[in-house]
Amino acid sequence: MQITGDLKMVDVVQHDIQLLAVIQRLNIPLGFRERTVKEVCNINNVDLDFFLHIANSFHDKEFLDFKKFRNFPVDWIIQYLMNAHRCYVDYRIPEIERQIKNFEKQVDINEKNIALLLDFFRKYIREFNSHIEQEEKSVFPYILELSDILKSDNFDSPRRDKLPSISEFHDEHSSIEETLFDLKSILLKYLPPPVTNCLYNNLIFDIFRLERDLLDHAELEENVLYPLVKEMENELHSKQNLR
Amino acid sequence: MAKLVIAESSHVIALGLLSLVKTFQDVENVRIVHEEEECCSVIEEFSPDILLINTSFLKLETMHRMLKIKKDEAIVVHIFNTPLPIGAPMEQVSILDSKDILLNKFDTILKRVRNLSDELDTEELSPREKDILKEVAIGLTNKEIAEKTFISTHTVISHRKNITRKLGIKTVSGLTVYAILNNIIQMDDIS
Numbered sequence: 001m002q003i004t005g006d007l008k009m010v011d012v013v014q015h016d017i018q019l020l021a022v023i024q025r026l027n028i029p030l031g032f033r034e035r036t037v038k039e040v041c042n043i044n045n046v047d048l049d050f051f052l053h054i055a056n057s058f059h060d061k062e063f064l065d066f067k068k069f070r071n072f073p074v075d076w077i078i079q080y081l082m083n084a085h086r087c088y089v090d091y092r093i094p095e096i097e098r099q100i101k102n103f104e105k106q107v108d109i110n111e112k113n114i115a116l117l118l119d120f121f122r123k124y125i126r127e128f129n130s131h132i133e134q135e136e137k138s139v140f141p142y143i144l145e146l147s148d149i150l151k152s153d154n155f156d157s158p159r160r161d162k163l164p165s166i167s168e169f170h171d172e173h174s175s176i177e178e179t180l181f182d183l184k185s186i187l188l189k190y191l192p193p194p195v196t197n198c199l200y201n202n203l204i205f206d207i208f209r210l211e212r213d214l215l216d217h218a219e220l221e222e223n224v225l226y227p228l229v230k231e232m233e234n235e236l237h238s239k240q241n242l243r
Numbered sequence: 244m245a246k247l248v249i250a251e252s253s254h255v256i257a258l259g260l261l262s263l264v265k266t267f268q269d270v271e272n273v274r275i276v277h278e279e280e281e282c283c284s285v286i287e288e289f290s291p292d293i294l295l296i297n298t299s300f301l302k303l304e305t306m307h308r309m310l311k312i313k314k315d316e317a318i319v320v321h322i323f324n325t326p327l328p329i330g331a332p333m334e335q336v337s338i339l340d341s342k343d344i345l346l347n348k349f350d351t352i353l354k355r356v357r358n359l360s361d362e363l364d365t366e367e368l369s370p371r372e373k374d375i376l377k378e379v380a381i382g383l384t385n386k387e388i389a390e391k392t393f394i395s396t397h398t399v400i401s402h403r404k405n406i407t408r409k410l411g412i413k414t415v416s417g418l419t420v421y422a423i424l425n426n427i428i429q430m431d432d433i434s
């Protein structure tokens with residue numbers, strides 16, 4: 001199903017609950033009533049076209065194509081990605097950590113496996129934070145600067161000399177969902193549940209959801225944002241050569 | 244896990260077969276080919292374990308070429324547009340077959356694929372792989388492991404690939420947790 005502006009927002013979410021994350025990251029509050037996608041976007045000052053492109057890309061991978069995002073300012077994509085970062089760092093990851101930590105209270109003092117898991121996960125959090133810091137402190141500012149230079153018409157500004165290129169970032173862009181995949185394997189295959197099944201399952205569900213979410217996130221970075229930046233770099237080079 | 248190609252010009256029949264084979268958990272990936280010209284290149288690049296081919300789909304010469312480029316052990320199943328006699332072999336299915344008959348035939352075919360691949364690999368780690376895992380888990384790099392165990396870095400990497408595939412664990416810290424849980428190393432071994 002392709003999502004269009006005249007569908008009711010509530011129907012869209014009922015159809016694909018994953019889109020709730022998209023809605024939250026565009027700062028659209030719930031309480032849609034009978035409003036259409038178009039109306040909800042208007043009320044919340046979200047560009048309808050941008051919403052439809054993001055939502056359809058996540059809903060149906062066939063739709064995803066960076067060329068369709070050429071007409072939107074890159075700041076919008078970056079803002080979206082940063083909102084997602086906040087959600088992971090402030091809520092999703094601490095929640096998983098909290099659940100593992102909670103297991104400690106419920107098991108025998110001799111049970112060492114929980115400590116092992118917690119240690120594993122905390123190492124992951126450090127890895128994750130430095131991934132996000134690299135993006136927010138180096139990659140995104142670089143892209144914003146590039147976009148400013150292109151808009152300014154002053155292509156020979158001295159700043160550009162120290163700018164790196166997006167391919168360097170792309171090569172280093174590590175897959176932060178791999179550790180979650182491992183965690184899931186360990187919980188499902190190798191660790192006998194130390195606590196009641198219900199709690200244990202809940203943890204596994206949360207890890208699974210976060211893993212999927214991060215895969216989508218990385219896809220937006222690698223298959224939409226980075227190719228767009230590549231084009232911007234080429235544009236800058238050709239404009240500089242014209243002088 | 245089996246990979247499948249459906250070579251069938253009818254869109255509706257191809258989708259019907261697709262939805263049927265997807266109910267089997269051994270089926271990992273399916274490609275549909277609608278054009279005769281594409282058939283050989285898809286088979287070459289995708290290397291399926293099972294080929295479902297409509298008898299009216301391929302010219303004789305294409306069929307011959309296809310039989311040459313497919314994997315030796317790949318099973319070819321012919322789809323007929325006409326009814327088949329009762330007791331037709333599993334490699335022959337008809338678009339008129341009932342769901343039960345089709346499920347039965349695919350079940351037999353997939354069992355055969357499974358038996359073939361079981362001989363090729365087991366999921367247990369070999370003693371050699373366990374040794375390598377131990378070194379990985381305590382934090383040695385590929386190069387250090389190669390020097391310590393007198394094998395090439397290349398061999399270490401291929402062992403690591405196998406370990407990852409068998410255990411479903413990709414990262415070093417994940418392998419460390421596995422190794423501790425299974426008493427391959429002790430907590431004190433890691434600094």
Ligand SMILES: [Fe+2]
Nearest residue numbers: 081135217221
């Ligand atoms: Fe990110």
Ligand SMILES: [Fe+2]
Nearest residue numbers: 135173218221
């Ligand atoms: Fe990232």
